[in-house]
Amino acid sequence: MDEAFVALSLPPILIGMFAAIACALPGNFLILRRQALIGDAISHVVLPGIVVAFLVTGAVTTWPMMIGAAGAAVVAVVLIEAIKRLGRIEPGAAMGVTFTSLFAFGVLLLEQSDTSSVHLDVEHALYGNLESLIWLSAEGWGSLLDPVALAELPPELGRMGAVALLMVLLTLVFWRPLKLATFDEGFANTLGIPTVALGIGLVIAAAVAAVAAFDAVGSIIVIAMFICPPAAARLMTNRLEIQVLWSVAFAVLSALLGYVLAGYGPLWLGGENAVSAAGMIATVAGILLGLACLFAPHRARIGAPRDAVG
Amino acid sequence: MPATFLLALTLNAGYNAALVAVGAALLGIAAGSAGAFLFLRKRALVSDAVAHATLPGIGIAFIVMVLLGGDGRNLFGLMVGSAVSAGLGLLLVDWISRRTRLAEDAAIGAVLSVFFGFGIVLLTVIQTMSRGQQAGLESFLLGSTAGMLMQDAVVVAAGGALAVAAVVLLRRPMTLVAFDPDFALASGIPVRRVDLAMMGLVMGVTVIGLKLVGLILIVAMLIIPAVTARFWTDRTDRVVLAAGAIGGIAAYVGAALSASAPNLPTGPIIVVVAFAAFLVSLLFAPGRGVLASALRRRRFKLRVHRRQGLLALAHGEPILDQLTLAVLRREGLIREDGVATEEGRALAAKALRDERRWQVARTIYQDEAISGRYDVLTAIETVLTRDQIAAIDARIGGPALVAGGA
Known part of the structure; x- marks a missing residue:
């Protein structure tokens, strides 16, 4: 049992958790800045990015695809800003125009190019294949100390761990300016904080997290993790420090519970096959948010009329 | 296909x-x-x-x-x-x-x-x-x-x-x-x-x-x-x-x-x-498109330059801005060497006079409806009636020789 767990379940669980943390951290600030749907937009435009990368390099390799996806994310953010400013269109609509169009271009490119020989399809981009990231050379917990076996770990684990660590570091380093700029942009400006650059940096950090996570776990988890854990955390406290901690806790809990429920839940219910782990992790995150909406201490809007509290 | x-x-x-x-x-x-x-x-x-x-x-x-x-x-x-x-x-x-x-x-x-x-x-x-x-x-x-x-x-x-x-x-x-x-x-x-x-x-x-x-x-x-x-x-x-x-x-x-x-x-x-x-x-x-608003901006900019150029002519100040010079030259308001033509002097005098009229108008009519329209570019004739302008002119006095004009 231990052997099977370490080989088959431990890597995906860890990757899921790292992905969840990497997305939830920038998500806290995006939610407070009313940019929650940036994550949604980025994860849609990842598809054209990887298709273009595939057409350029002719192979399904990780780094070109990640660069392509990141490039597409930057193109999308620039396009959204351009449409917003040039056309004087409200941000939501500008976003809707941009990401649906880029996604459509991606699908068309994919259909037009000969990708039948390689594993590249829309479904894969949407819900990843967390279950397949297994560690075949593991022979139990002892393998965690065995350098030969450790070298065989799925590369996604290292990448996702590094990105999660990067997000933690970025959050710590830019904590003060980010917090100030998020709550009171005018005041931050008078202190000399470059708020515009900070905002762009935040979106780029979110894009990096989204692209890395998408490669390992698919778009669905990315969107869910950008929004659900920070949103639930927002309802738990009025302090940003505590909110970020709550969001990390919710993210880890979603990844853990979601993976376990997807892998073992059907067996407990008498089924034979596991269900999609990515989908289940998103579902669990949603259930946590639902509970927070119903019971969290700070769920009501301050100043809301009494009858609206509930 | x-x-x-x-x-x-x-x-x-x-x-x-x-x-x-x-x-x-x-x-x-x-x-x-x-x-x-x-x-x-x-x-x-x-x-x-x-x-x-x-x-x-x-x-x-x-x-x-x-x-x-x-x-x-x-x-x-x-x-x-x-x-x-x-x-x-x-x-x-x-x-x-x-x-x-x-x-x-x-x-x-x-x-x-x-x-x-x-x-x-x-x-x-x-x-x-x-x-x-x-x-x-x-x-x-x-x-x-x-x-x-x-x-x-x-x-x-x-x-x-x-x-x-x-x-x-x-x-x-x-x-x-x-x-x-x-x-x-x-x-x-x-x-x-x-x-x-x-x-x-x-x-x-x-x-x-x-x-x-x-x-x-x-x-x-x-x-x-x-x-x-x-x-x-x-x-x-x-x-x-x-x-x-x-x-x-x-x-x-x-x-x-x-x-x-x-x-x-x-x-x-x-x-x-x-x-x-x-x-x-x-x-x-048209209207909200990028091209249309770029053209609108361009027109606005030219009008500002033309107006400022005319005022500078009226005050006898040298004009250094290349765009202003180009605008005035193209309309034949100044010669190649930068000296105002007859038409240029006339329009400069008018611009200066309108500026003075606006000044008086803004002390008389202190409500937003008139004073609020003052943006250097709006012609005073489009805001006030002929009688109102005549009343202002009576305060300013008749047309005087523009400095540096003759």
């Missing part, structure tokens, strides 16, 4: 292609006009939540129909299921953004990702249920028109027609609410119910469009035509009409293009056609 495209445009590229083209056009009209209200209400991305929230409904409907011993792929059943779960998602977005401190965008993102994730879970359940037999529900992600049945086409066409009829019936209250919800509320219009009706309409369009363009791209058919139409007019009713027309044409042309070559799926090609229309409007629309 061009020949097939023309055939498809004239509905002669075969039975299936014609069905798809007519269905798509109806759907495009309905989506465009329903989306216009959504866009004007500044809630365009709610459609994203609605679209993604259909997936679990599709899954549950399939499972229920199979358990009841029927065909899980019955389009009507799947549509009913998707409508129920989309409605639930919509109510949740509404509930979260009204009852908790979370903003609407967070509510939208939460509902769309969670419902979609749960839908994916159901799809994997169905895969194991049908024991290797493809249920084909993945086609609802991106739509598919290949081998569309007559009954499917009828469902899409009838649904599209119904949605258009609903837009026509509800256009008055929806226009009012989209334009100014507070005024609508004060006029006794049940804003919340109208909003719900509008969302119901969006939901209907989404459900109808699932088969044709898929749940990810139906969002584009709701948003892009409305945004495109907004460039061409400032009137609410015309935005709605134009959005319907743009949506219908984009869908029809897209469907024809899709029929004319292999590997051009209908949904994405419709979106790309709509995006092309958007791009053209963004750049070239």
Whole structure:
């Protein structure tokens, strides 16, 4: 049992958790800045990015695809800003125009190019294949100390761990300016904080997290993790420090519970096959948010009329 | 390919292609006009939540129909299921953004990702249920028109027609609410119910469009035509009409293009056609387009330079700015060496006098209606009557020789 767990379940669980943390951290600030749907937009435009990368390099390799996806994310953010400013269109609509169009271009490119020989399809981009990231050379917990076996770990684990660590570091380093700029942009400006650059940096950090996570776990988890854990955390406290901690806790809990429920839940219910782990992790995150909406201490809007509290 | 495209445009590229083209056009009209209200209400991305929230409904409907011993792929059943779960998602977005401190965008993102994730879970359940037999529900992600049945086409066409009829019936209250919800509320219009009706309409369009363009791209058919139409007019009713027309044409042309070559799926090609229309409007629309506003800026800049140049001439100050010199030269107000011509001196004197008139006018008429119009460029004749100007001139005195003029 231990052997099977370490080989088959431990890597995906860890990757899921790292992905969840990497997305939830920038998500806290995006939610407070009313940019929650940036994550949604980025994860849609990842598809054209990887298709273009595939057409350029002719192979399904990780780094070109990640660069392509990141490039597409930057193109999308620039396009959204351009449409917003040039056309004087409200941000939501500008976003809707941009990401649906880029996604459509991606699908068309994919259909037009000969990708039948390689594993590249829309479904894969949407819900990843967390279950397949297994560690075949593991022979139990002892393998965690065995350098030969450790070298065989799925590369996604290292990448996702590094990105999660990067997000933690970025959050710590830019904590003060980010917090100030998020709550009171005018005041931050008078202190000399470059708020515009900070905002762009935040979106780029979110894009990096989204692209890395998408490669390992698919778009669905990315969107869910950008929004659900920070949103639930927002309802738990009025302090940003505590909110970020709550969001990390919710993210880890979603990844853990979601993976376990997807892998073992059907067996407990008498089924034979596991269900999609990515989908289940998103579902669990949603259930946590639902509970927070119903019971969290700070769920009501301050100043809301009494009858609206509930 | 061009020949097939023309055939498809004239509905002669075969039975299936014609069905798809007519269905798509109806759907495009309905989506465009329903989306216009959504866009004007500044809630365009709610459609994203609605679209993604259909997936679990599709899954549950399939499972229920199979358990009841029927065909899980019955389009009507799947549509009913998707409508129920989309409605639930919509109510949740509404509930979260009204009852908790979370903003609407967070509510939208939460509902769309969670419902979609749960839908994916159901799809994997169905895969194991049908024991290797493809249920084909993945086609609802991106739509598919290949081998569309007559009954499917009828469902899409009838649904599209119904949605258009609903837009026509509800256009008055929806226009009012989209334009100014507070005024609508004060006029006794049940804003919340109208909003719900509008969302119901969006939901209907989404459900109808699932088969044709898929749940990810139906969002584009709701948003892009409305945004495109907004460039061409400032009137609410015309935005709605134009959005319907743009949506219908984009869908029809897209469907024809899709029929004319292999590997051009209908949904994405419709979106790309709509995006092309958007791009053209963004750049070239009169009034709100990029080109038009660049030209307007340029004209404004030239007027400022001309005016400042004239004042400098009147004051006898040297002009150093190249653009100002160029503007004055082109109109023949100064010679090549920078000395004012006869006409230039006359206009400079007039500019100085008008400036003085404005100064006096602003001390006499201290209300916003007149003093507020002073922006250096507005000619005083367009604001004051001839008698008023004569009264001001009486204070200033008669025309005097402009310094440096002679």
